[in-house]
């Protein structure tokens with residue numbers, strides 16, 4: 001029996017970088033969690049302990065902070081692309097680099113109806129995600145969001161499902177639907193230098209949320225398909241959307257023992273277990289995903 005080294009990758013995970021742009025009295029903030037990872041000719045580091053090809057993870061960290069100043073974080077995707085191309089093009093043993101980001105959004109404080117120049121409140125909603133993978137073959141850019149908690153108190157049904165001897169679930173034509181959405185999307189050919197990724201993000205989020213609200217659902221599965229389809233229709237540069245949605249069950253609480261009617265007004269919000277529904281939607285001419293979904297930090 002022979003034993004061989006398998007896939008390997010390494011980098012610095014979770015550099016917490018806050019970039020302030022303070023060229024004018026009105027500052028701008030970008031608050032991110034950056035992970036970089038290198039893939040390439042690092043066999044010797046594992047097999048013999050020779051670290052001659054290994055650019056330290058500490059160097060990757062220093063580069064992430066340096067690029068936050070020199071490249072800036074005005075565009076998350078362009079920052080990630082600059083880092084990834086630097087590692088591949090300038091560091092000899094590196095064949096492929098992946099840079100992953102989470103963004104924590106801030107909202108300006110309002111003082112007497114006026115937006116403050118340099119104070120913010122953390123936005124409580126979703127975390128935006130970005131991943132750029134680069135090698136000699138090309139560039140793969142994915143975006144996403146997670147922890148987007150949405151709930152609708154009507155417009156959701158679930159019935160007509162398959163039954164066997166263990167099925168006790170009652171069909172319903174009016175239930176709460178709630179989830180903490182994780183969405184990831186893959187861009188096709190876009191010009192990294194000029195494409196407006198922030199506008200695309202806003203349009204995709206709007207499409208997802210408006211479809212969740214507006215689409216009369218017969219199942220979370222159907223809602224996910226409609227949401228993915230709406231996102232691609234809103235931003236035609238997308239070639240794939242992947243959605244993961246825990247079905248945050250809300251059970252009508254039984255008030256009958258107290259002689260009180262409960263017409264879908266009082267619910268028990270259950271914690272676990274939860275149905276976990278996942279679906280992807282692609283265009284029929286989507287190019288191969290390549291390494292686009294090959295994760296590093298597990299956060300993106």
Ligand SMILES: O=c1[nH]c(=O)c2[nH]c(=O)[nH]c2[nH]1
Pocket residue numbers: 158169218219220221247275277
């Ligand atoms: O939207 C749903 N999809 C399911 O597959 C399912 N299964 C279940 O018990 N409730 C639900 N709801």
